Amino acid sequence: xxxxxxxxxxFSSPIILVIVFIIVIDPYDFIxxxxxxxxxxxxxxxxxxxxxxxxxxxxWKYISYxxxxxxxxxxxxxxxxxxxxxxxxxxxxxxxxxxxxxxxxYKTMFSLFWYATKLTKLKNVYFQCGxxxxxxxxxxxxxxxxxxxxxxxxxxxxxxxxxEDSYYNAYYALTKNEKLVEIYYxxxxxxxxxxxAEYRITNxxxxxxxxxxxxxxxxxxxxxxxxxxxxxxxxxxxNYIGLEKYIKKFGLTEDRDRxxxxxxxxxxxxxxxxxxxxxxxxSKYYDYFHCRREYVSRLVDMIWGKTNINSFxxxxxxxx
Amino acid sequence: MLLTSFxxxxxxxxxxxIFYAVPDKxxxxxxxxxxxxxxxxxxxxxxxxxxxxxxLNYFFGIILENSKSNxxxxxxxxxxxxxxxxxxxxxxxxNFLIDNLNVISSLFTSTLQFSHMDILIPVGISYYTFxxxxxxxxxxxxxxxxxxxxxxxxxxxxxxxxxxxxxxxxSNHFFxxxxxxxxxxxxxxxxxxxxxxxGMFKKxxxxxxxxxxxxxxxxxxxxxxxxPLIVTFLIQAIYIYTDFSGYTDMALGSAKVFGIDLLPxxxxxxxxxxxxxxxxxxxxSLSLWCNDFIFKPLMIKYRAWGNNAAILSVFVTxxxxxxxxxxxxxxxxxGVLQAIAITYEFLSKKQRLRFYKKLPKEVVLWSGRVITYxxxxxxxxxxxxxxxxxxxxxxxxxxxxxxFKFSGYSIxxxxxxxxxxxxxxxxxxxxxxxxxxxxxxxxxxxKLPVFVRWTGYYVMIACIYYFSNNQETFVYMxx
Numbered sequence: 001x002x003x004x005x006x007x008x009x010x011f012s013s014p015i016i017l018v019i020v021f022i023i024v025i026d027p028y029d030f031i032x033x034x035x036x037x038x039x040x041x042x043x044x045x046x047x048x049x050x051x052x053x054x055x056x057x058x059x060w061k062y063i064s065y066x067x068x069x070x071x072x073x074x075x076x077x078x079x080x081x082x083x084x085x086x087x088x089x090x091x092x093x094x095x096x097x098x099x100x101x102x103x104x105x106y107k108t109m110f111s112l113f114w115y116a117t118k119l120t121k122l123k124n125v126y127f128q129c130g131x132x133x134x135x136x137x138x139x140x141x142x143x144x145x146x147x148x149x150x151x152x153x154x155x156x157x158x159x160x161x162x163x164e165d166s167y168y169n170a171y172y173a174l175t176k177n178e179k180l181v182e183i184y185y186x187x188x189x190x191x192x193x194x195x196x197a198e199y200r201i202t203n204x205x206x207x208x209x210x211x212x213x214x215x216x217x218x219x220x221x222x223x224x225x226x227x228x229x230x231x232x233x234x235x236x237x238x239n240y241i242g243l244e245k246y247i248k249k250f251g252l253t254e255d256r257d258r259x260x261x262x263x264x265x266x267x268x269x270x271x272x273x274x275x276x277x278x279x280x281x282x283s284k285y286y287d288y289f290h291c292r293r294e295y296v297s298r299l300v301d302m303i304w305g306k307t308n309i310n311s312f313x314x315x316x317x318x319x320x
Numbered sequence: 321m322l323l324t325s326f327x328x329x330x331x332x333x334x335x336x337x338i339f340y341a342v343p344d345k346x347x348x349x350x351x352x353x354x355x356x357x358x359x360x361x362x363x364x365x366x367x368x369x370x371x372x373x374x375x376l377n378y379f380f381g382i383i384l385e386n387s388k389s390n391x392x393x394x395x396x397x398x399x400x401x402x403x404x405x406x407x408x409x410x411x412x413x414x415n416f417l418i419d420n421l422n423v424i425s426s427l428f429t430s431t432l433q434f435s436h437m438d439i440l441i442p443v444g445i446s447y448y449t450f451x452x453x454x455x456x457x458x459x460x461x462x463x464x465x466x467x468x469x470x471x472x473x474x475x476x477x478x479x480x481x482x483x484x485x486x487x488x489x490x491s492n493h494f495f496x497x498x499x500x501x502x503x504x505x506x507x508x509x510x511x512x513x514x515x516x517x518x519g520m521f522k523k524x525x526x527x528x529x530x531x532x533x534x535x536x537x538x539x540x541x542x543x544x545x546x547x548p549l550i551v552t553f554l555i556q557a558i559y560i561y562t563d564f565s566g567y568t569d570m571a572l573g574s575a576k577v578f579g580i581d582l583l584p585x586x587x588x589x590x591x592x593x594x595x596x597x598x599x600x601x602x603x604x605s606l607s608l609w610c611n612d613f614i615f616k617p618l619m620i621k622y623r624a625w626g627n628n629a630a631i632l633s634v635f636v637t638x639x640x641x642x643x644x645x646x647x648x649x650x651x652x653x654x655g656v657l658q659a660i661a662i663t664y665e666f667l668s669k670k671q672r673l674r675f676y677k678k679l680p681k682e683v684v685l686w687s688g689r690v691i692t693y694x695x696x697x698x699x700x701x702x703x704x705x706x707x708x709x710x711x712x713x714x715x716x717x718x719x720x721x722x723x724f725k726f727s728g729y730s731i732x733x734x735x736x737x738x739x740x741x742x743x744x745x746x747x748x749x750x751x752x753x754x755x756x757x758x759x760x761x762x763x764x765x766x767k768l769p770v771f772v773r774w775t776g777y778y779v780m781i782a783c784i785y786y787f788s789n790n791q792e793t794f795v796y797m798x799x
Contacts, residue, residue: 001340001504014778158326160786 019157027165028059030149030156032067037173044181045169047102054103055145056165057081061099062115062146069120070097075109076128078102079237079289082296083128091304094124104142105133106214111143113221125225126303128235129263131247131256131273132201132289136209185286197287201243205250215262222266234269235303236260240288241279270303321361323484323570324523324788331358331480332516336577340504347501351479351578352471358480362443369442373407374474377452381466381473384459397460401453408449411441416647446644447486448477450609455491457613464492472498481574485567487583487605494580502579512576514777519569521780524787526748527563529734529741534559536731538704538714545717548731553718556704557697558745561589564603583608588752593688595661595695602696606644610637630666635659650702650711657699737787 024034027042046056072094074083080100088096099112109127116122149155156162172180185193225232247256263269278284284292291299321328335354339347360367380400387393409417418434425432455476458464467473476494502508537544537552544552568585575582583605592598599607615637622629635656642655665672676684705711732738751761765773 004504004506004509005337011774011777015781152327154326154330158785158788160788163785 018163021170022157022162022166025166025169027162027169028056028063028149028156029067030059030063030153037169041172042169045172046165047183048168048181050184052165053078054101054142055161057101058104058108058142058145059149061097061101062143062150065097065099065116066119066150069116070095071120071123072096073113073116073122073124074098074100074126074128075112075116076100076126076235076237077104077109077130077133079130079291080128080235082293083300084297087297087300088304091300096124100128101142105138105140106211106217107139107141108143110217110221111141115143117224122225122228122230124231126233126235127221127267128237129259130237130239130289131252131259132204134211134214134255134259135204135207136211136213137207138204139211185290190282193287197240197242197289198246200287201246205246205252208250208252208255210255210258215266218263218266225267232267233303234263234267236263236269236271236273237289237299238272238275238278238291240282240285241274242282243288244274246288272299272302321358323481323567323574324520327361328358332574332577336509339578344501344503347578348472348475348498351498352475355475355478355480355483359478359483366442366444370444370448370478371474373448373452374477375470377404377456377477378467378470378473380452380456381459382468384456385466393460397456400456404449404453404456408445411439411445413643413647414439444483444485447482447484447488450488450606450644451477451491454488454609454613458490458492464495467491467495479575479580481571482582485564485571487568487571487585488609489583489605490609493583497580505579508579509577512573512578514573515576516570516573517777517780517784519566519571519573520784521566522562522569522748523566525780525783526741526744527559527566528787529737530555530559530562530745532732532734533738534704538706538710541710541713541717544731546719546721549714549718552731553697553701555742556700557590557693558742560700560703561586562745562748588756590693590749591689591752591756592692593685594665594692595658596665598692598696599658599662606641610641614640627667631663634662634666638662645703648706649708650705653702653708653711654699657695657702661695 023031024036026032026034026037027045029035029039029042043060045052046060047053074080074085074088074096077100081098081102083098083100085096085098088094097116099109099116101108101112104112113125113127168180171177185196188196222232224230247253260269260271260273264271273279278291278295278298284295286292321331331354335350339350342350356367359370377400380396380403384393384396384400387396415436418436422433425434455464455467459466467476472495475498476489476491479489479494482489533548533552534556537549565586572582572584585603585605587601587604589598589601592601615633618633618636619629622632625632638655638659639652640655641658642651642653645651645654701714702708702711705714754761765776
C-alpha cells in the first residue's frame with residue numbers, strides 16, 4: 001500500500017505542480033500568502049479581454065471587499081468602472097470602494113449591494129444606472145463567480161480558468177508584454193468602434209421587456225438605505241447622443257423615460273444621460289455609452305459636487 | 321456533490337486511504353461513514369429521510385423472514401411492497417396524480433380543483449426504493465436471508481458511488497461482496513481509478529460538449545426548426561449514452577477501488593440489432609431488475625395465455641420502466657413505444673428471419689443497428705420533451721424550413737468543441753465495434769509501456785481539467 005501511495009504521489013506530481021503554481025501566482029489574491037506579482041499587474045491581466053473582464057472583476061472585487069469592507073460604495077456596470085476612488089477620496093476625504101462590474105446586470109448590482117450590507121454598515125452608496133441593462137431579459141447574475149469560489153474554494157485549483165489566469169499573470173510578469181493586457185477597444189478605429197456600438201446596442205435592445213421586478217428590488221434597496229441612515233444616490237452616466245436614434249428605432253423612448261422617472265421616484269438621481277458638451281461629441285466616447293476615461297474625472301467632479309453639473313457646457317474643448 | 325466534482329474525488333481518495341489502513345472486518349464501516357457523509361453533504365434532510373427509509377426496510381426484511389405462516393407472510397409482503405411503492409409514489413408522482421385528477425374533475429365541474437403539494441423529491445429515491453423492493457422480493461421468495469447487520473443494510477442502500485444514479489444494485493450481489501472485503505490489491509485499485517478516469521472523460525469531455533444542442537433545442541422549441549432539430553434528433557442518443565455511461569463508469573470505478581463490483585449498466589448498446597437486444601444492453605441494472613421482478617413473474621402467472629402473456633408482461637414491464645423515469649405522460653409514451661417495438665419484434669420474428677436469410681449478413685446486421693438507433697432516438701424525443709405537445713411539436717418542426725444548411729443558429733455555443741466531442745465519440749464507437757468482434761483493445765492498451773499509458777492518462781486529465789468549467793448537469797440524477 002505504501003508503495004502504491006508513493007506511485008500515486010509520483011503520478012500526481014504534475015497536478016501538485018499546477019496547484020503550487022496557482023498558489024504562488026495567486027491571480028485573485030485568494031490565498032493571499034504569496035505576492036510575487038503586484039496587485040496592479042493582476043488587475044491589468046484580469047482586464048485583458050472582453051471575456052476575462054466581467055468574471056475577473058467580480059472575483060477580484062468580491063474577494064477584496066470581503067477582506068476589507070468599506071462603508072462608501074459605488075455600484076454599477078462598466079459605465080462607472082473608471083470612477084477613480086483615489087480621486088474621489090481627494091475630493092470628499094472619504095474612502096470609496098468601486099463595485100462597478102463590466103457587463104454587470106442589475107441582478108449583479110442588487111446582489112453586490114446586499115453582499116456589502118452583510119459585511120459592513122454602509123454610509124454612502126452611489127448606484128450607477130444605465131438604461132442599457134434595464135431589461136428583464138438581461139437577468140443573469142455575475143456575482144455567482146465570486147460566490148462559487150468562496151463557497152467552494154477548491155475550484156481555485158480545479159477550475160481551469162484560474163490556471164489560465166495564473167499563466168497570463170506569470171507571462172505578463174516575465175515578459176511585460178503590453179500587448180497581452182492592452183485594452184481591446186483602445187486599439188479600435190472610430191469606424192470599428194461604431195460597428196461595436198451598433199452591435200452592442202442591437203443586442204441589448206432587440207429583445208426588450210421592462211423589468212417590473214427590478215423596480216421592486218430597487219425600492220427594497222432604497223427603503224433599506226432610508227431605514228439605516230445610508231445616503232443613497234442614483235447616477236445616470238452620460239451617453240453619446242447617437243444612442244437616441246436606436247432608442248427610437250427600437251421603440252423604447254417611453255420605457256427609457258419610465259426608467260428615469262422610476263429612479264427619481266425612489267431616490268435622488270444625478271441624471272447626466274445627455275450632457276451638453278460631452279454627449280454630442282462622438283470622439284469623447286468609446287462606443288455610444290462608454291465615455292472615454294479621460295473625461296471620467298470631470299464626471300466625478302460633478303457627482304461629488306466639486307463642479308457644477310453643467311461644467312461641460314462651459315468648457316467642452318479639452319475635457320480635462 | 322456530483323461524482324465529477326473535485327470534492328467527490330477528495331472523499332473517494334480519503335476513503336480509499338483509510339479503507340485499506342483498517343482491518344478487513346472493519347472496512348465496511350469506513351464505507352458506511354463515507355456514504356453517510358456523502359448523503360449528509362447533499363442535504364441533512366435527505367440523510368434523515370434515507371436513514372428512516374433504510375431502517376424501516378431493514379425491519380421489514382427481518383419481520384418478513386420471521387413470519388411463520390404463508391398467509392401472514394404474503395400479507396406482510398404485500399403491505400411492505402405497497403409501503404415502498406407508496407413512499408416512492410407519494411414523493412415522485414403525487415403532483416402528477418393531482419394534475420390528472422384536476423383534468424378529469426374539470427370535465428365534470430369547475431369548482432373541484434386540487435392544488436399541488438409542496439414537496440421536494442429526495443434525490444436517488446428511485447434507485448434505492450427499487451433496491452429495497454428487490455431485497456424484500458428475494459427474502460419473500462426465500463432465495464436470500466434478511467440482513468441482520470443494520471449498518472451493512474444501510475450501506476447496501478446508500479453506498480456513495482451509486483447513491484445518486486445507480487446502478488440499481490441487487491442485495492444478493494452486494495451483500496456477499498461487503499462481507500468479504502479484501503486487502504489491498506494494486507491491480508484492482510488501479511483498474512478502479514482507471515475506469516473512474518475514463519468515465520469522467522466520457523462525461524466531461526464528450527457528453528458535456530454535446531449537451532448544448534439538446535438543451536437548447538428542447539428549451540427553445542419556438543425558435544428552432546428543420547436542420548438544428550434533425551441534428552438534435554441524431555445526437556441526443558449519443559449525448560444521453562455518454563452522459564449516463566460516463567457517470568456509471570465513475571460509479572463502477574469508485575466501487576472497484578474498494579474491491580466491489582457493482583452491476584454493469586451498459587454493454588455497447590448502439591450495437592444492438594433490435595430493440596429487444598437494445599434493452600439487454602441499455603440501463604441493464606434497471607432492465608434486469610424489471611425482467612426478474614416484473615416480467616418473469618407475470619409470464620409465469622399468465623403462462624396459460626400463451627403469446628398474450630408475453631405481450632401483457634412486456635407492456636407492464638415497460639410501463640414501469642417508463643414511469644420509473646418520472647411523473648409525466650411523456651415517460652409513459654417512452655415505455656409504451658418500447659413495448660410496441662418489442663412486441664412487434666416478438667410477433668414478427670419468424671417472418672423477419674425468413675426475410676433476412678435473403679440478404680447479406682452485414683446488411684442485416686447494420687440495418688438492424690441503424691433502425692434500432694433511430695427508433696431509440698425517436699423515443700428519446702418523449703424523454704427530453706416537457707410534455708406530449710412539445711414532443712409532437714419537435715417531430716413536426718423537424719420537417720419545417722428544411723434545409724441542408726446547418727449554420728448553427730447559436731444552437732451550439734462552441735462548434736469546435738462540439739465537433740471534437742463527436743469525433744471522440746466516433747473513436748469510442750469504433751473501439752466498441754472492435755471489442756464486440758472480440759479484439760481485446762483494453763488488454764492491448766494495458767500492455768503499452770508505462771510512459772505511453774501515463775501520457776494518455778495525463779492527456780485525459782488535462783482535457784477534463786480544461787472542460788470542467790462547464791456547468792455540470794447530469795440527466796439521470798433527477799430520477
